Amino acid sequence: MKRRLDAMLAAGVVASLTVMMGGCTSIGAVAGAVAAVSTGAVTSNPAIGIGVGIAVQAAADEAVRRVTKSLHGDQQMAIAATAGALPVGETKPWRVKHALPLENGHGEVRVLREFDSALATCREFAFSVIAGEKPGAPADWFVASICKDQDGWKWASAEPAVGRWGTLQ
Incomplete structure (x- = not known):
């Protein structure tokens, strides 16, 4: 459990730094990375985390393009x-x-x-x-x-x- 919380905290820190340094184009990458790390930590299955991360990044990128x-x-x-x-x-x-x-x-x-x-x-x-x-x-x-x-x-x-x-x- 501690390892999962540490992974989620690390993902949050990386996401915060990326958002502060980047612009709208990095939103999808950050959202995908956070979703991948969080899902992988919760499920203990990195493949599921990667799949969720890719899907979240694609959805976030499309939303930014539309807006x-x-x-x-x-x-x-x-x-x-x-x-x-x-x-x-x-x-x-x-x-x-x-x-x-x-x-x-x-x-x-x-x-x-x-x-x-x-x-x-x-x-x-x-x-x-x-x-x-x-x-x-x-x-x-x-x-x-x-x-x-x-x-x-x-x-x-x-x-x-x-x-x-x-x-x-």
Whole structure:
């Protein structure tokens, strides 16, 4: 029993240190490691512990991906709505503020041109993402496209967004 408690305590310490040093990408690994050590200690069977650890890590990684994709989608929708409401040549700020301070963002949107494709009316625009809230904070600029459907303006380009949001579009 003492050996199991020692193993669980060690797993807790490792998990705490990993969470403090890492970001969201380490959540799945930490959860999987803690689950593996705890299950292996309780069942005295390391194979069961490894299996549970792998399953917990996969589930936690998927949950983080879904949440991150949703938060990035909020930013894309805010930028698309701002660009869709502007006349060509105009500039307006955009901002997303979530209840939790994760993936908040702000910057400017500038509509460059409007054009008709075979399927929809589209717009090309530039948007900035300002790093931080301090005056004079650096801004990165990206170019993207939106197209209008029956529900409003929707994000239409993948490549410019890859630099900002990775492959989680």
